[in-house]
Amino acid sequence: MKASIFLIRHGESLKNTLNTYTTASGKEPLTKYGKYQAESIADGLITYVETNDFKDVVLFSGNDIRSLDSAYSISKKLNIPLMVRDELDSIAGNSSSGKLAEELYEENPVFGKSIRLYRAGLRSAYEVPWPSVTTMELEHILSPFLEEILVCDDTLSIVISHKSIITCLAIQLLRKFGQYPLDYYGYVDIPLGTGFLFEINNDTLKLSIHTFAKEKKKTKTDVVVDNGIIRFPESACAICWEKDKLLLVKQSRPGRDTWELPGGKIELLESPIEAAARELTEETGFAADNGKLLLSLDLDLSISFHRIHLVEFTHICHGAGKYQNAAWIGISELDKLINMGIITHAPTITAYLLEKNRKEMEN
Numbered sequence: 001m002k003a004s005i006f007l008i009r010h011g012e013s014l015k016n017t018l019n020t021y022t023t024a025s026g027k028e029p030l031t032k033y034g035k036y037q038a039e040s041i042a043d044g045l046i047t048y049v050e051t052n053d054f055k056d057v058v059l060f061s062g063n064d065i066r067s068l069d070s071a072y073s074i075s076k077k078l079n080i081p082l083m084v085r086d087e088l089d090s091i092a093g094n095s096s097s098g099k100l101a102e103e104l105y106e107e108n109p110v111f112g113k114s115i116r117l118y119r120a121g122l123r124s125a126y127e128v129p130w131p132s133v134t135t136m137e138l139e140h141i142l143s144p145f146l147e148e149i150l151v152c153d154d155t156l157s158i159v160i161s162h163k164s165i166i167t168c169l170a171i172q173l174l175r176k177f178g179q180y181p182l183d184y185y186g187y188v189d190i191p192l193g194t195g196f197l198f199e200i201n202n203d204t205l206k207l208s209i210h211t212f213a214k215e216k217k218k219t220k221t222d223v224v225v226d227n228g229i230i231r232f233p234e235s236a237c238a239i240c241w242e243k244d245k246l247l248l249v250k251q252s253r254p255g256r257d258t259w260e261l262p263g264g265k266i267e268l269l270e271s272p273i274e275a276a277a278r279e280l281t282e283e284t285g286f287a288a289d290n291g292k293l294l295l296s297l298d299l300d301l302s303i304s305f306h307r308i309h310l311v312e313f314t315h316i317c318h319g320a321g322k323y324q325n326a327a328w329i330g331i332s333e334l335d336k337l338i339n340m341g342i343i344t345h346a347p348t349i350t351a352y353l354l355e356k357n358r359k360e361m362e363n
Contacts, residue, residue: 001202004052004156005173006045007166008195011037013066030069037193038070040212042077044195045158049078055154062088062161070193071160087145088161104131118187125185135185138168146172151200163190173198177205232306236272237263237347238280239312240288241355245328247316248348249283259329259337260345263308272296272309280313284326288313294354297347308347310354331355 011034030038049057061071063084075082105112110129117123125135133141146169150157159169167188174180177200190196193213199206238261240247248259262283266275273291281287291311299306329337334352337343 001151001153001200003151003153003200004054005150005198005200006048006156006158006195007169007173007198008041008070008158008160009163009166009190009192010067010070010160011035011041012192013069029065034066034192035069035073036215037213038073040214041070041193041195042073044210044212045074046077048197049156052156054156056152057156057158058152059083059158060085060088060149060160062090062165064090064162067160067162074158074160085145087141088159088165090162090164121187125187135168138164139172142168142172146176151176166190166196170196170198174205174207177203178207230304232304233265234272234307234309235263235265236275236279236309236311237261237351238276238288238291239294239310239351240280240286240316241312242316242328244331246331246334246348246351246355247280247284247286248327248329250325250327258345259327259343259348261310261348261351262326263347266309273311276309276311277313286326287317288315290315295350297350299346310347310351 010030012031013028013034057078057080059071059075059078059080060083061067063086067088068082068084071082074080105115108129108131111131114123114128118125118128128135142165150159150169159166167190170188170190171180171185175182177198191211193211195210195212197208197210199208238247247262249262251258251260262280263276264279264282266272267278270278272293277288277291291313294310294312297308297310299308331352334343338349338352343349
């Protein structure tokens with residue numbers, strides 16, 4: 001038998017930057033750096049496939065966004081179908097969903113102590129009281145997938161999933177083809193965007209570790225946790241008034257649509273005015289200059305920090321505007337939408353109040 005199995009931990013997602021223990025939704029997308037990691041994984045796999053002769057190349061992924069985002073890059077570049085498998089999904093209990101790791105450990109000191117010992121290599125995962133599924137249950141779920149689907153002759157099998165799934169599959173492969181002890185389940189450090197390549201040739205196993213991304217993370221625009229405070233990237237919003245009408249964009253938010261100022265996060269080395277002008281063009285198609293920073297808002301300082309800069313533009317290029325989701329909304333209509341609770345975006349409401357106050361001062 002000759003087979004290759006590439007087990008890959010997905011690229012960086014918002015969950016990882018927040019340092020949450022787990023999330024039940026699996027809806028945390030890749031960050032900008034995570035997308036770069038996914039592209040690097042795909043490029044690395046292209047090189048590996050081109051230098052080896054496989055009868056078939058198959059790709060599997062769990063059904064969470066971060067794994068799927070990583071897998072889609074590979075599927076597209078290698079021109080192979082993506083197969084989503086239930087066995088590769090995240091197994092998480094609602095009691096731990098969305099909680100910061102340290103918060104969960106404080107709530108359950110026995111678990112916190114056990115997982116620290118496990119990560120130090122001093123305890124088997126069998127001895128850790130996980131909040132949801134036990135390690136033995138996870139092995140039982142994944143064993144048929146490994147035995148019946150994953151190890152195929154003359155085939156490269158690629159699996160993209162999160163850490164616990166990749167760790168479990170790796171240990172099972174090491175038991176089957178290597179010398180890993182049957183009664184122990186140790187900690188395996190798998191950085192984001194890293195792959196374990198198992199090359200099986202008859203009874204011999206060659207294992208190599210691949211960190212695909214060549215560049216280190218350089219941007220500071222992703223979400224981070226600072227002394228327990230969730231720190232979001234600074235953002236900028238564009239305020240464009242013309243004949244008592246404000247330029248807004250229609251945004252789809254959970255459960256409903258709303259109208260908001262054009263805006264988004266400030267990229268590395270950008271000023272708030274530059275970011276607001278860029279976001280304005282990206283979201284509405286309009287270009288503007290003569291930007292002035294009106295004020296900066298700090299949102300929810302108790303558990304998170306998110307600073308939003310409001311930039312007003314007085315010169316707008318009409319010829320560029322062509323986006324259907326952009327609209328000029330009159331100040332009287334704004335008043336109605338805000339009072340009806342349709343517009344709840346704090347920077348948009350602030351822009352409305354500033355303009356209303358300015359008009360009252362003029363009169």
